[in-house]
Amino acid sequence: MRLYQMADPVRYELMNTDDLRETFLLEGFFQPGKIEFAYVDLDRTVIGSAVPVGEALTLETEPELRAEYFLERRELGVLNVGGAGSVVVDGTEYSLDKLDCLYVGRGSRSVTFSSKNSKAPANFYLLSYPAHKEYPTAMVKFADMKGLELGSVETCNKRTIYKAIYKEGIKSCQLVMGFTLLATGCNWNTMPAHTHMRRSEVYFYFDVDPTHRVFHLMGPPDATSHLVVADKEVVVSPGWSIHAGVGTKNYGFCWGMGGENQAYDDMDGVAIAELR
Ligand SMILES: O=C[C@H](O)[C@@H](O)CC(=O)C(=O)O
Ligand SMILES: [Zn+2]
Numbered sequence: 001m002r003l004y005q006m007a008d009p010v011r012y013e014l015m016n017t018d019d020l021r022e023t024f025l026l027e028g029f030f031q032p033g034k035i036e037f038a039y040v041d042l043d044r045t046v047i048g049s050a051v052p053v054g055e056a057l058t059l060e061t062e063p064e065l066r067a068e069y070f071l072e073r074r075e076l077g078v079l080n081v082g083g084a085g086s087v088v089v090d091g092t093e094y095s096l097d098k099l100d101c102l103y104v105g106r107g108s109r110s111v112t113f114s115s116k117n118s119k120a121p122a123n124f125y126l127l128s129y130p131a132h133k134e135y136p137t138a139m140v141k142f143a144d145m146k147g148l149e150l151g152s153v154e155t156c157n158k159r160t161i162y163k164a165i166y167k168e169g170i171k172s173c174q175l176v177m178g179f180t181l182l183a184t185g186c187n188w189n190t191m192p193a194h195t196h197m198r199r200s201e202v203y204f205y206f207d208v209d210p211t212h213r214v215f216h217l218m219g220p221p222d223a224t225s226h227l228v229v230a231d232k233e234v235v236v237s238p239g240w241s242i243h244a245g246v247g248t249k250n251y252g253f254c255w256g257m258g259g260e261n262q263a264y265d266d267m268d269g270v271a272i273a274e275l276r
Contacts, residue, residue: 001062002026006042009220009240024218025227026234030123033057035113037126039064040236043174043200043258046074047234048126050113052085059111069109075131076104076111077165077177078124079254081206081232085115085122089137096122099142099179101164103172106131123232125204129258131173138170145178156246157188167262176257176264181207182250189253193217193242193275194267199259201237203245205229207252214247221270242270 007015007023015023029036029049035057037048046065050057061070070076078087080096087094089108096102104111115121145164151157163169163178176199180189205214208231216227218241227235229245237243239259 001037001039001046001064003064004038004040004236006040006236006238012219013223020225020227024236025229026236029234030232032121035059037062042236042238044130045200045202045236045258046126046128047202048128050124050126051082051121052113052115053118053121056112056114059113071104071106071108071111073106073130074128075106075135075172075175076126076128077175077256078102078104078126079164079177079179080122080124081254082123083115083117083120085113085124087124088112092137094139096124096139097142099162100139101177102139103135103137103165103170103175105135105137106173107134108137125206125254127175127177127202127256129174133173135171135173140164140170151186151188153183153186155188156186157191158183158186159189163264166264174258174260174262176262177254179252179254181252182247184250186250187247188244190244191246192272193221193244193270195221195240195242195270196261196267197239198261198266199257200239201243202256203235203237203243204232204254204256205245205251206232206254208232208247209249209251212247212249212251214245214251216245217242221274222276224275
């Protein structure tokens with residue numbers, strides 16, 4: 001498992017493009033037939049992917065976790081951004097079509113991933129945080145999520161926020177997870193931007209046209225930088241950093257958070273004119 005150590009705002013100011021990319025941008029997930037993981041020291045986030053092709057893939061513990069099994073002290077969120085698939089948790093099967101989301105509670109011993117059709121494999125995005133108690137494993141289908149409409153065509157940021165794991169939805173210890181889909185012709189996410197010191201956030205961009213890119217904006221509001229992000233890449237956002245982006249075309253992204261406060265609207269907003 002790759003290990004990432006986050007930079008603080010002081011080191012951030014000294015970083016060039018390569019430094020920024022090596023620290024905040026995680027590439028190389030979604031290898032066919034494999035499970036991939038990265039461990040980020042910030043909030044002890046584990047980020048991963050599972051792309052089952054043919055055989056089912058099993059969630060194995062990692063040496064760095066010093067745990068008998070992966071979810072011994074952790075909880076896991078799973079979002080399918082590929083073809084139809086299923087996840088079996090301790091003998092119970094959950095069928096996940098594209099954009100269906102599963103929460104797997106602490107203490108679940110056996111987790112396996114499979115695809116319905118190897119030619120159109122499931123692409124499971126995985127996000128895990130430490131958990132202090134067990135909450136029941138639960139799935140929410142895309143069709144049953146109530147979207148929150150934000151933005152407008154005039155400001156190029158018309159988009160729908162779908163919350164899956166959150167206070168009024170699937171319960172968890174600290175994981176908050178959902179995704180945002182941009183309307184055709186719109187390209188700005190999370191603008192106006194915000195920070196939230198009580199939680200770090202992980203952005204996973206998907207459905208980015210392979211010939212297009214998203215310019216992800218990060219950093220303190222008065223000292224922003226950008227990362228050029230391709231499809232299925234991940235950006236880690238510390239509490240002191242804004243997280244927003246503008247694509248050369250519309251796209252989707254999964255946002256996931258860990259920390260001490262699950263209130264979705266606990267954000268410190270930044271006026272657009274304050275950004276530098
Ligand atoms: O803290 C919450 C997150 O930054 C995202 O949910 C914001 C987002 O999806 C959007 O505005 O498009
Ligand atoms: Zn946020």
